[in-house]
Amino acid sequence: MKRTVCVILALLLCVGMLAGCGGSSGAAKTEEPAAAAPADAGPVEVNVTVWGPQEDQSDDNGKWLQTQCEAFAAAHPEWKINFTYGVCSEGDAKTNIGTDPSAGADVYLFANDQIPDLIKAGGIAELGGVTVENIKKNNSETTVNTVTYEGSVYGVPFTGNTWFMYYDKSVFSEDDIKSLDAMLEKGKVAFPMENSWYIASFYVANGCTLFGADGGDAAAGIDFSGDKAVAVTNYLVDLIANPNFSNGDVGTNADAKAFFSGTWDYQKALDAYGDNLGIAASPSFTINGELKQMKAFAGSKAVGVNPATALYKEHPEIAVALAAYLGGTDAQKAHYEQRNIIPTDNNITVSDALAQAQMDTMSYASIVQPLQANMGLYWGPAESMGKEIVAGAVTHDNAAEKTETMNTSMNTSAVQ
Numbered sequence: 001m002k003r004t005v006c007v008i009l010a011l012l013l014c015v016g017m018l019a020g021c022g023g024s025s026g027a028a029k030t031e032e033p034a035a036a037a038p039a040d041a042g043p044v045e046v047n048v049t050v051w052g053p054q055e056d057q058s059d060d061n062g063k064w065l066q067t068q069c070e071a072f073a074a075a076h077p078e079w080k081i082n083f084t085y086g087v088c089s090e091g092d093a094k095t096n097i098g099t100d101p102s103a104g105a106d107v108y109l110f111a112n113d114q115i116p117d118l119i120k121a122g123g124i125a126e127l128g129g130v131t132v133e134n135i136k137k138n139n140s141e142t143t144v145n146t147v148t149y150e151g152s153v154y155g156v157p158f159t160g161n162t163w164f165m166y167y168d169k170s171v172f173s174e175d176d177i178k179s180l181d182a183m184l185e186k187g188k189v190a191f192p193m194e195n196s197w198y199i200a201s202f203y204v205a206n207g208c209t210l211f212g213a214d215g216g217d218a219a220a221g222i223d224f225s226g227d228k229a230v231a232v233t234n235y236l237v238d239l240i241a242n243p244n245f246s247n248g249d250v251g252t253n254a255d256a257k258a259f260f261s262g263t264w265d266y267q268k269a270l271d272a273y274g275d276n277l278g279i280a281a282s283p284s285f286t287i288n289g290e291l292k293q294m295k296a297f298a299g300s301k302a303v304g305v306n307p308a309t310a311l312y313k314e315h316p317e318i319a320v321a322l323a324a325y326l327g328g329t330d331a332q333k334a335h336y337e338q339r340n341i342i343p344t345d346n347n348i349t350v351s352d353a354l355a356q357a358q359m360d361t362m363s364y365a366s367i368v369q370p371l372q373a374n375m376g377l378y379w380g381p382a383e384s385m386g387k388e389i390v391a392g393a394v395t396h397d398n399a400a401e402k403t404e405t406m407n408t409s410m411n412t413s414a415v416q
Contacts, residue, residue, distance in 0.1 A: 045080040046315055048322065051088035051096070051105035055339060062338045065326075072325040079318055090301045097123040101308035106319050107326065111161070112146045112300045115154050116371055125307040125316070126152045131324045138329065143344045145214055145368040146300040155302030156327030159341045160362040162298040163198065166250070166269035167258035169278040177278065180285040180294070183258060184244045190256035193240065193247045193390050196382035197297055198260060201282065203232045204367055205292040210378060215370035222378055225407040233399040235287050236389050247390045263342065266354055279353040281365040298366035300344065303327040381409035 048069075056065040065085060073081045086105055088096050093110035098121035110118065118124035127135070132153045136144050139157055147155040167177060171187040183189050192198045204210070207228040212220040223229075239245050246252075249259040250272045260282065261269070270277055282294035303323040306312060312319050325331060332343040342355040346363075350356050369375070385406045388394045394402045 043078050043080040044315070045082070046311060046318060047082045047084065048107070048311055048318065049084045049086060049105045049309075050322070050326075051086040051093070051108040053089045053109065054087045056109075056335075057085060057087065062334075064335055064338050068326055068331045068334065069322070071330075072322055075325075076318075076321070079315075081318070093304070094118050094121070094123075097121065097304075097306060101306055104306050104309065106306055106309045106311040107323050108304055108306065109158075109326075110155065110302060110304050112155065112157070112302055113369065113371060115147070115149045116373070118304065119149065119154065122308055123304075123306055124154050125305040125312065125320070126154060127156070127305070127320065127323075128153075131156070131320055134324065134328075138345045138347055140344070140346065140363040142298055142366050142368055143300055143362050145216075146298060147302050148216070149371050150216065155300075155304045156323050157300040157302045157344050158327045158332050158335065159301050160298060160344055160358055161262070161300060162296045162358060162361050162366050163260055163262040164279065164281050164296065164357040164361045164365070165258060165260050165283065166265070166273070167278045167280070168273045168276050170276040171257040172278070177258075177280050178283055179291070180283045183283065184242055187257035188244050188246060188253065188255050190246045190249050190253045190259040192249060192260065193236070194383060194386040196379045196386065199236075199382055199386045200378075201294040201296050202236060202285070202292075203229055204295045205285070206232050206287055208232070210367075210375070211370045211372050215368045215372065218372050218374065221374070222407070222410040224410060225404060229407065230400045230403045231287055233385070233389075233394060233403045234396055235285070237394055237396060237399060240389050240392075263354060263358065277353075279357040281357055281360040293365055296361055296366045297369040298362055299369050377410050377412070381406045384409075 050065065050069060052065045055061055057063060066083070069083050073079070073083070088105070088108060090109045090111045093108055094114035094117040097104040097108060098117060101121055101123035104123060115124065135147070135153060135156060143157050143160060144153070147153055147157050165177070168187070172183055176182045176186055180189065203224055208224045209220065210222050211217050240247065246256055249261060249265070250256045251268060259269070269279070282296060284291040284293045286292070303326045305319045305323045329345050329347050332345045333348050335341040336343050336348065336350065336355070342358045343350070344359070344362060350359060385394070385402065388402065
């Protein structure tokens with residue numbers, strides 16, 4: 001009995017001491033700090049797999065990918081990184097990552113139009129914090145929007161994908177190329193009217209939209225209706241009738257002194273215009289007495305992070321930091337110097353007209369090609385409109401009817 005009383009008294013004494021140390025009832029508890037890591041623990045060792053195209057890993061191009069990864073590792077002595085490289089083109093990322101994300105690369109290069117598929121497969125991570133702040137600070141709004149899906153950013157862009165104008169400087173002056181109408185008074189201009197990737201540039205210039213103002217509103221659908229769209233159709237009817245205008249490019253119209261395409265047709269332009277080759281963003285055109293800037297569709301290539309891998313689950317900060325580095329200013333500059341991959345980073349000064357034209361286009365003469373399931377409804381009706389205009393089947397008399405038919409088709413059988 002005495003022993004029992006003593007135990008009870010001892011317990012009461014301990015409770016009283018704890019109450020005195022702990023403060024009043026309901027006060028927040030102070031957790032015991034975790035033991036500090038030993039000073040000689042050394043860097044955290046991790047294995048990181050990175051995928052990119054063969055061209056970025058070849059000796060001929062200075063092993064851009066390997067060089068940048070090693071530079072990243074050198075800048076982070078707190079991590080001991082063992083790199084493994086795999087060959088995967090940007091266009092194949094969604095297939096190779098999507099098959100089994102957990103077996104895919106930790107960080108990889110991809111084309112932006114694959115974002116919805118990569119999200120669906122669980123193979124791409126949403127970015128945030130300072131990474132997104134820097135993406136927005138270093139790139140144009142259009143470029144940022146190419147890697148934004150439903151309000152979230154899913155990649156670090158490093159180059160654009162769009163089209164612009166090649167022209168003969170002996171025919172058109174620096175002032176001429178600001179206005180399509182002025183150019184048509186000086187020489188023949190070719191434009192791929194039957195190609196739906198191009199013809200949209202006239203309609204969106206006059207206020208037509210695809211899934212809202214920034215392409216992110218699926219419920220808004222495609223709005224190529226009303227007076228704004230009919231006015232463009234009428235303009236294009238007149239354009240195709242102009243003797244100084246032709247459908248196609250310089251390859252199909254050898255006498256064309258200007259045509260519209262992207263970086264892939266640089267050699268064709270150089271062969272056509274030689275030392276007189278000029279390159280610039282698309283011009284404005286006049287509709288109902290107002291200047292309207294042509295706006296090309298734009299996309300990008302970017303660096304993505306795979307959330308399904310062991311590295312991301314244990315050290316997401318390493319994967320995200322590497323992606324940010326590979327799409328950052330220094331890496332883009334090296335990409336441009338080694339492979340002529342035109343940067344999106346507005347901190348980089350480019351040295352040639354081709355790069356400047358693409359960067360200018362991404363900055364002010366383009367809209368993002370929407371990442372929407374119903375975007376597939378746009379292409380066929382737009383192509384049909386272009387072909388009918390070229391064939392003369394669209395006239396001022398039926399322009400309104402043809403335009404509304406196009407708009408209806410673009411919004412029919414939509415994916416719910």
